[in-house]
Amino acid sequence: MAEKVLMKGNEAIGEAAVRAGCRYYFGYPITPQSELPAYLSKRLPEVEGVFVQAESEVAAINMVYGAGSAGARVMTSSSSPGVSLKQEGISYIAGAEIPCLLVNVVRGGPGLGNIAPAQSDYWQATRGGGHGDYRTLVLAPNSVQEMADMTVAGFEFADRFRNPVLLLSDGVLGQMMEPVTLPDPIDYDVNSKKWALGYKGKDKSERNLCTSIFLDVDELEEHNWHLYQKYQVMTDLFSKGEYKDFAVEEHLCDDAEIILVGYGIISRILKTVVEKCRKRGIKAGLVRPKVLWPFPSQVFERLQQTTNNFLVVEMSCGQMVEDVKLAVNGKKPVYFFGRTGGTIPSDFEILNEVDKIVRPD
Amino acid sequence: MKQVFSRPQSLSKKPFHYCPGCDHGVVHRLIAEVIDELEIKDRTIGVAPVGCSVFAYDYFDLDFNQAAHGRAPAVATGIKRVRPESIVFTYQGDGDLAAIGTAEIIHAANRGENITVVFINNAIYGMTGGQMAPTTLIGMKTQTSPYGRDASTAGNPIHMSEIIATLESPAYVTRVTVNNPANLMKTKKAIYNAFKLQKEGKGFSFVEVVSICPTNWGKKPVDSHKWLTENMLPVFKLGTFKDTHGVEKS
Numbered sequence: 162m163a164e165k166v167l168m169k170g171n172e173a174i175g176e177a178a179v180r181a182g183c184r185y186y187f188g189y190p191i192t193p194q195s196e197l198p199a200y201l202s203k204r205l206p207e208v209e210g211v212f213v214q215a216e217s218e219v220a221a222i223n224m225v226y227g228a229g230s231a232g233a234r235v236m237t238s239s240s241s242p243g244v245s246l247k248q249e250g251i252s253y254i255a256g257a258e259i260p261c262l263l264v265n266v267v268r269g270g271p272g273l274g275n276i277a278p279a280q281s282d283y284w285q286a287t288r289g290g291g292h293g294d295y296r297t298l299v300l301a302p303n304s305v306q307e308m309a310d311m312t313v314a315g316f317e318f319a320d321r322f323r324n325p326v327l328l329l330s331d332g333v334l335g336q337m338m339e340p341v342t343l344p345d346p347i348d349y350d351v352n353s354k355k356w357a358l359g360y361k362g363k364d365k366s367e368r369n370l371c372t373s374i375f376l377d378v379d380e381l382e383e384h385n386w387h388l389y390q391k392y393q394v395m396t397d398l399f400s401k402g403e404y405k406d407f408a409v410e411e412h413l414c415d416d417a418e419i420i421l422v423g424y425g426i427i428s429r430i431l432k433t434v435v436e437k438c439r440k441r442g443i444k445a446g447l448v449r450p451k452v453l454w455p456f457p458s459q460v461f462e463r464l465q466q467t468t469n470n471f472l473v474v475e476m477s478c479g480q481m482v483e484d485v486k487l488a489v490n491g492k493k494p495v496y497f498f499g500r501t502g503g504t505i506p507s508d509f510e511i512l513n514e515v516d517k518i519v520r521p522d
Numbered sequence: 523m524k525q526v527f528s529r530p531q532s533l534s535k536k537p538f539h540y541c542p543g544c545d546h547g548v549v550h551r552l553i554a555e556v557i558d559e560l561e562i563k564d565r566t567i568g569v570a571p572v573g574c575s576v577f578a579y580d581y582f583d584l585d586f587n588q589a590a591h592g593r594a595p596a597v598a599t600g601i602k603r604v605r606p607e608s609i610v611f612t613y614q615g616d617g618d619l620a621a622i623g624t625a626e627i628i629h630a631a632n633r634g635e636n637i638t639v640v641f642i643n644n645a646i647y648g649m650t651g652g653q654m655a656p657t658t659l660i661g662m663k664t665q666t667s668p669y670g671r672d673a674s675t676a677g678n679p680i681h682m683s684e685i686i687a688t689l690e691s692p693a694y695v696t697r698v699t700v701n702n703p704a705n706l707m708k709t710k711k712a713i714y715n716a717f718k719l720q721k722e723g724k725g726f727s728f729v730e731v732v733s734i735c736p737t738n739w740g741k742k743p744v745d746s747h748k749w750l751t752e753n754m755l756p757v758f759k760l761g762t763f764k765d766t767h768g769v770e771k772s
Contacts (some may be wrong), residue, residue, distance in 0.1 A: 185604060215596065216629035223626070227569070227600025230587045231608075235600070248611045254589050285558035351604060358567045358585040359605040370579055372588035457708075 164343045169310045170412055171196035171238075171335040173343075174264055174328065175199035175204060178236055182349025183262070184210035184233040187216055187224035191243045192276040193332040194266035198238065218243040222250030222263075229259035230371040234316050234349050234356030238264035238331075241282050242273060244290075251325055252291030255388075256373025258470040260319035262312065263297070266335040271450060271505045277503020278332030283480035283486045285331050287454040296387050296392045298326045299453040306453075313344045314407070321355075321393055325459035329453060331476070333505065335425045344392050373388045396455040410449040411459040413439070417446030419519055422473040422485055424450050425504070431474060434511045453481070461488035470518050474511055476504075494518075527734045528557070530554035534583040543743025545733035546574060547644065548700050550581050550587050553640060556717050557584070566609040567601055568722045569594040571623075573615040574648040592623020595630035601752050609720055611638040617647045620682050622655040627682070633723045634691030638716045641682060645754060652738030656680040659757055663736070669723040679757055684729045687763035693725035695764040699732040699755065701747040712762075715769040730760050 175197050175286055178186070186201045198214070205212045215221035221237050228235040229325040239247060244265045254261060265286065284377045298318050300311045310332065315326040354445065358369050375381035399408040409430070413435060414420055421431045428449040438445035448464065450457050454516045461471070471489060473482040473496070482497045489495050500506040529535070532554035538547040570578040571592035579586030589597040594612035603612040619627050619641050628662065630637065646664055647653040647682050655666040661670040687695040687746050696718055698709040711730060714729035732754050734746035741749055762770060 185600070187600065196645045213599065213603065213633075219593070220596040220599075220626050220629065222602075223590065223596035225585060225598035226589070226593075227597035227602075228604045229595070229600070231567075231604035234606075249590055249595070257588075351763055358587060358601055359565070362586075366647045368583060369585045370588075371586070372579065374576060389579050434577040 163345060165340055166343060167338055168305060169196050169338050170305045170330065171201045171266065173305045173341050174238070174312045175200035175345055177309035178262065178316070179204055179208055179210070180344050180346040181234065181313040181316040182347050183234040183316060184228060185209070185228045185233045185237070186214045187215050187221040187228070188237050188239065188414040189215050189221050189243060189252065191240045193262065193335050194238050194240050196335070197264065202366065209256045214405065216340060219249065220245035220340045222247040222254070222286070226250055226254050226259060229254065229261045230257070232351050232354040232360060236262040236496050238266065240266045240268045241270050243249065244285070244333055248291035248410050251297065252289070252293050253373045254295065254325050255289070255295035256293060257322070257371045258323040259325070259371060260323055261325050262315045262319055262328065263325055269330045275503055278426065278476065278505065279501065279503060280331060280427065281357055281478070281480065281501065282329070283453065283475070283477060286327055286458070287445070287484070288308045289352065293312065295388060296454055297320050297327050298322065298324060298395060300326065301329050301451055301453050302334060303425050303428045303449065305334070305337065309341050309343060310336060324391070325344055329425070331425055392431040399452050399455045400457060406448070408452040410451060410458050412449070413462065414446035414448060415467070416444050417468050418444045419470045419472060419515060420446045420448055420464055420468045421511070422448045422481070423475065424453060424481065427474050427476060429504065430511065433508045434515065435496060436465065437508060438515055439510055443515060443516040445515060450481070456484045456488070458484070458488035461485060465489045465493045469493065472514060472518060473497050474506060475499045477501055478505070503505070527698060530558045531536065532557040532566070532583055535583055536580050536583060540574065541640045541733070541737040543698050543746065544574070545644070545731070548706065549640065549642065549709070549731055549733070552612070552706070554582060558715045559627070559714070560717055560721055561720060562609045564613050565607060566611070568611040569598045571599070571612065571614040571618040571699065573618050575613055575642070576649065577616060577713040578613050592618050592621070594618070595626040595635070595637070596625065599630055599633070599635050600635050602635060606636070606689055609638070609717060610638060611717070614641045614642070614644045615656040616641070616645065616649065616655040620680050624696070628686070631686045631692045631726050631728065632689050634693070635721055636723055637727055638720050639729070640713065641728065641730040642680070642733045643730055643758060644735040645657050645679070645737050648735050648738055649719065651746040652735070657758070659753060665771065681758065682765050683728065686728055691726060692764055693719050693766045694727040694769060696728070696762040697758060697760050699733065699750065699760060701751050719767060719769055726744065732760070
């Protein structure tokens, strides 16, 4: 029987991770994600797990690289400036194809910015973030329940694709409390990956190697195209395959004259806006990407045939709007409204924007 | 006929790519011999650094991770925490360990991670073409200290063994060299001690090997070892700085 409790988003990630078989956490303190390491520092020892407070984010992500190389389900978490520091390690992890879960509880930037919620790390999250030609799978929850569910899904995707998975949250989702139905615990066997260092199965190859260096140009090109093909498989699975419905939520889009687009906490405000629009006779709909990379472009390609306008709302100066524009490909107008610096746009402000587009006079 | 010398089991058959006279090959062999003698080959995992020994994983017939520059002790921490039954070692140069990876080595040592670190100190960056290292001697000319290292602007040679020995957690910290056969045997003993301590779960062990870089020093191998003896050893004094469990006496 699944267990329903009241939890903060950051804590829900921690508990869900433990239940998904994660026994290793390496991190460095930063606001506004501190509840997560605090929770795991207490919880992991209860299940004979390991919590290490590293000397830096750089060290933490490299501990993740090591633990993932050794076959564990492993995670780290941080917030924007800390995630920038982790990018070196993420690039190595992606290159060496090591599964792991990364959490970014996004705060305002650039630089030290502030500790208020933001969505200004979208580009960093969806474009790889570090150096080289690679991708991370990016999941964007909008509730405490999804923080838990996507943590479990994130570990499964990471193992399936041998790729780092990034849970892109924000300071609101991390800090707010909601009821959450916790996933049932699973047993994860650290000896389940035969490519891992120290793997002990009888089918072990002569020796296992986790590396991202391919000095020979032909070898590296082959490796790059191998990664690319893996990303294509992921894109197909999330756009038209098994995970098509997981990747995106559509709400009242069929007859919509304007479609609002937002992810994470913004999508919940947009849902209110859609209801208010409908009450005022404006046929509004909502598209919420739940997976930010691979981006659910197919939904926009389809909806541009039936709607008149798109309005993208973000807590940034406009980042995801570029992906929406690429998907709509100039066939319908794509508008943008954003607030930054930790300011969360109100439904009233967004309604005004809708009015400007739909009822310009 | 009795065979008295052969390739250690823990070395692969791949020929070393190192420059003629380089000490890396010698130290690789010593590590491999120790792993064979301690009968831990099937459970030893190495972590290769960035630098000339970036391809160390090609030469050891062991499971290996190739880490980012300076991060090997953090990667080793992750591996060891997941597989405490494994023997985990890093192999790092002076740029890797004493410059970009200073935080990682100090804190792995301070946590007392039950790993072994072999630190090759040849006072120069080898792979990138001979730049000044944190361990470069005062007055020593390199690609990026063409007038000789000047303490007033570039600081002084950093003594990693002495620094690490100030920490409470490490079990074993020693500095050795392979400039002659007697010292080579002492180096092997030090590496043996370090791995033995790890095998017994006694904590962090650190072996600094003062080494040469004939190519970037611009000297012949024999002259390089002479130069090492006359110039490096007075600065980097050989000896054991910490031996909590008295492994050298046992």
